[in-house]
Amino acid sequence: MLDLKPLWEIQVLDGQRKALEIKLKEGQISKDLKTLKVEIEQGRADFNKLKEKYNSIKKDLKIKEMDATAAVEQVDSLGHKIYSGSITNIKEINTSNIKLDSLKSVVSRTEDEILNIMEKLDSMRGLLEKKSKELNEKADEFRKLHGTYLANQQKVKSVLAQVPLAKQKILDKLDIDLWNKYQEMKRIFNDPLAKVDKGICLGCRMGIPFNHLRLLKQGEEMVYCSNCGRLLFWER
Numbered sequence: 679m680l681d682l683k684p685l686w687e688i689q690v691l692d693g694q695r696k697a698l699e700i701k702l703k704e705g706q707i708s709k710d711l712k713t714l715k716v717e718i719e720q721g722r723a724d725f726n727k728l729k730e731k732y733n734s735i736k737k738d739l740k741i742k743e744m745d746a747t748a749a750v751e752q753v754d755s756l757g758h759k760i761y762s763g764s765i766t767n768i769k770e771i772n773t774s775n776i777k778l779d780s781l782k783s784v785v786s787r788t789e790d791e792i793l794n795i796m797e798k799l800d801s802m803r804g805l806l807e808k809k810s811k812e813l814n815e816k817a818d819e820f821r822k823l824h825g826t827y828l829a830n831q832q833k834v835k836s837v838l839a840q841v842p843l844a845k846q847k848i849l850d851k852l853d854i855d856l857w858n859k860y861q862e863m864k865r866i867f868n869d870p871l872a873k874v875d876k877g878i879c880l881g882c883r884m885g886i887p888f889n890h891l892r893l894l895k896q897g898e899e900m901v902y903c904s905n906c907g908r909l910l911f912w913e914r
């Protein structure tokens with residue numbers, strides 16, 4: 679009696695090994711991780727750029743505040759001079775009044791500018807906080823995904839490590855001529871053995887002639903698919 683089952687088991691095992699090796703090389707999680715890493719790096723760069731701009735505007739604000747203070751001091755001192763009566767010359771009083779008005783408008787303009795800058799800084803601070811929160815969340819997600827990824831890789835590796843022994847166990851009870859024949863066919867087919875289901879070769883999905891099916895079910899000799907040439911395996 680020809681027993682192709684062990685050979686079939688080896689082919690299935692090889693297929694599983696190949697799938698696991700591919701999974702090990704490039705898992706979906708690994709792709710997600712890469713995307714996330716790029717997003718985090720981009721987000722950090724954006725955040726730093728915004729923070730730099732924020733600091734530079736803050737510096738401008740300090741300067742404006744100093745300008746305003748100086749202008750207010752000038753207004754106070756000139757006003758004091760005018761109203762204390764220390765200036766008596768009418769022409770000088772007029773000139774001083776004009777100067778005082780101009781200084782007052784500088785103060786008011788600078789104060790308006792300060793308010794505008796403060797509003798701008800407020801909205802930037804809000805944006806910075808939002809971005810920082812998003813970055814932290816993404817970093818958490820990355821850590822979680824990375825942990826899962828490593829655990830999965832470990833699982834795949836341990837399953838893979840068991841394959842050679844399982845294969846050897848089957849090989850030990852396999853007929854050597856059959857094995858040699860299989861190896862020979864391996865040069866042509868990735869999967870030399872094809873299961874037969876409902877009279878169809880699952881290697882090429884073509885129907886098998888009745889007399890071939892009969893031979894297959896008798897199980898005395900090797901039967902090949904007349905279409906694709908694979909060795910046919912019918913599971914009892």
Ligand SMILES: [Zn+2]
Pocket residue numbers: 872879880881882883884903904905906907908
């Ligand atoms: Zn076929």
